[in-house]
Amino acid sequence: MYPLSFKDMPTSASSLFSAYASLAAFIMLVRSIMDQLLPHELRSYIFSIFNKFFYTPRSLDMTIIIDEKCGYISNQVYEAAEVYIRTKISDLNERLRVSKTPGQKTLNIAVDKDQEIIDFFDGIKLRWCFVCAEDKKGGSGNNEKHQFELTFNKKHRAKVIDSYMQHVLARADAIRQEEKVLKLDSQYSGPIDLEHPSTFDTLAMDPELKRTIIEDLDRFVRRKEFYRKIGKAWKRGYLLYGPPGTGKSSLIAAMANYLKFDVYDLELTSIYDNSELRRIMLSTSNRSILVIEDIDCTVDLQNRESEEGNNEQSNTRLTLSGLLNFIDGLWSSCGDERIIVFTTNNKDKLDPALLRPGRMDVHIHMSYCTPSGFRVLASNYLGIHESNAHRLCGEIEGLIESTEVTPAEVAEELMKSDDADVALEGLVCFLKRKKSESSKIKGEGTNNIEIEETDEDAKKKQT
Numbered sequence: 337m338y339p340l341s342f343k344d345m346p347t348s349a350s351s352l353f354s355a356y357a358s359l360a361a362f363i364m365l366v367r368s369i370m371d372q373l374l375p376h377e378l379r380s381y382i383f384s385i386f387n388k389f390f391y392t393p394r395s396l397d398m399t400i401i402i403d404e405k406c407g408y409i410s411n412q413v414y415e416a417a418e419v420y421i422r423t424k425i426s427d428l429n430e431r432l433r434v435s436k437t438p439g440q441k442t443l444n445i446a447v448d449k450d451q452e453i454i455d456f457f458d459g460i461k462l463r464w465c466f467v468c469a470e471d472k473k474g475g476s477g478n479n480e481k482h483q484f485e486l487t488f489n490k491k492h493r494a495k496v497i498d499s500y501m502q503h504v505l506a507r508a509d510a511i512r513q514e515e516k517v518l519k520l521d522s523q524y525s526g527p528i529d530l531e532h533p534s535t536f537d538t539l540a541m542d543p544e545l546k547r548t549i550i551e552d553l554d555r556f557v558r559r560k561e562f563y564r565k566i567g568k569a570w571k572r573g574y575l576l577y578g579p580p581g582t583g584k585s586s587l588i589a590a591m592a593n594y595l596k597f598d599v600y601d602l603e604l605t606s607i608y609d610n611s612e613l614r615r616i617m618l619s620t621s622n623r624s625i626l627v628i629e630d631i632d633c634t635v636d637l638q639n640r641e642s643e644e645g646n647n648e649q650s651n652t653r654l655t656l657s658g659l660l661n662f663i664d665g666l667w668s669s670c671g672d673e674r675i676i677v678f679t680t681n682n683k684d685k686l687d688p689a690l691l692r693p694g695r696m697d698v699h700i701h702m703s704y705c706t707p708s709g710f711r712v713l714a715s716n717y718l719g720i721h722e723s724n725a726h727r728l729c730g731e732i733e734g735l736i737e738s739t740e741v742t743p744a745e746v747a748e749e750l751m752k753s754d755d756a757d758v759a760l761e762g763l764v765c766f767l768k769r770k771k772s773e774s775s776k777i778k779g780e781g782t783n784n785i786e787i788e789e790t791d792e793d794a795k796k797k798q799t
């Protein structure tokens with residue numbers, strides 16, 4: 337028995353209820369008559385008009401659900417939304433989640449469940465909400481189902497799906513790229529974090545030429561379409577040459593840090609044959625710098641090539657033509673946005689085939705320390721700037737100009753004491769000693785670096 341019956345209800349409520357019941361019964365009757373008498377199309381039309389007038393108008397909004405997983409695979413839109421939404425967190429959000437994994441440099445900040453994030457795109461207001469629900473299908477373990485709900489006025493449906501979603505994916509990619517932890521890889525090690533601190537700011541080289549390299553890199557990365565148009569693989573080769581300790585490896589690290597490209601350090605001596613070279617090459621990722629250090633002394637490719645005719649076995653071995661194919665041929669067909677860097681202490685010893693225009697697009701001469709290079713090092717190591725120049729700076733610059741001393745040697749002297757007086761006095765003694773030991777006057781090395789543009793396009797650009 338129900339504790340409350342119609343009799344107990346106030347008269348107005350029970351009469352309202354019976355009126356609704358009669359209306360519902362009437363609608364059912366009309367519907368069953370129409371079902372029998374009218375054709376399907378006409379029935380649907382009448383019902384659509386009926387619905388329009390009698391039912392509550394539907395919400396003007398619509399919601400897109402973005403699940404964390406597509407089956408067992410992660411949903412890229414969800415992952416992008418997670419990254420994107422982080423940038424939209426505001427003071428209105430009262431609950432946030434913070435986390436960090438061992439390799440991460442920065443904190444992960446995310447909204448807590450049911451927190452709303454507002455975003456605007458081309459005048460459209462969008463509301464994101466992070467929803468955490470119990471997954472009824474979930475087996476053992478963590479059976480929470482995570483999803484984002486994106487709500488907006490349904491008249492913008494096409495624009496949100498076509499343009500806004502692309503915008504979220506692209507922004508998330510760009511943010512990930514900015515936060516990327518660079519990797520250093522080689523055929524001996526698995527990828528490890530590249531934590532080389534060298535940047536263009538810390539490099540001792542002529543500021544004008546430093547800017548030229550940065551502009552060259554910038555032009556390279558934004559020219560995807562240009563490379564496609566002219567039918568050339570999107571790659572650029574740099575040859576860094578100069579004496580030991582002049583910053584060739586430091587420049588590579590600075591390039592990687594600037595572009596946020598991973599580095600693959602290729603040791604040619606341990607590569608047995610051309611196919612191994614190809615396999616390694618294919619395993620490197622896009623947006624990476626492939627480095628072959630000391631190209632002149634690591635492997636005698638020329639001799640190997642001349643052996644080819646005589647010795648059948650050597651046909652399979654790594655040859656100069658294999659290496660050139662690897663630079664030109666293969667690269668044309670696989671991988672995008674690659675930079676290849678060769679370093680050498682002796683450019684003269686290199687096979688001219690390697691230096692042929694189009695192979696190494698930019699030749700950079702890293703040479704002995706210059707006064708401007710010294711100023712960068714003094715600022716980095718001792719905090720001495722032009723505004724607070726030390727009394728010994730003038731003398732040091734004079735000595736540097738007339739002595740062949742590498743930036744590595746200067747850096748080592750500057751590291752010997754935190755006290756600027758002690759470090760700079762030590763440097764003066766070192767430079768004087770070096771000068772008296774070798775009375776050689778610097779020849780070509782007055783510039784720290786030279787760029788020889790070798791591709792046609794770059795030549796046009798300069799004229």
Ligand SMILES: Nc1ncnc2c1ncn2[C@@H]1O[C@H](COP(=O)(O)OP(=O)(O)OP(=O)(O)O)[C@@H](O)[C@H]1O
Nearest residue numbers: 538539540579580581582583584585586743744747
């Ligand atoms: N141009 C430079 N600017 C700043 N620091 C430099 C520069 N050149 C050398 N150094 C310092 O000297 C160290 C050695 O330099 P680096 O390894 O870059 O020289 P390298 O030209 O690659 O030498 P090698 O030919 O022997 O490989 C660096 O770690 C850095 O501290």
Ligand SMILES: [Mg+2]
Nearest residue numbers: 584585586629
């Ligand atoms: Mg080096």
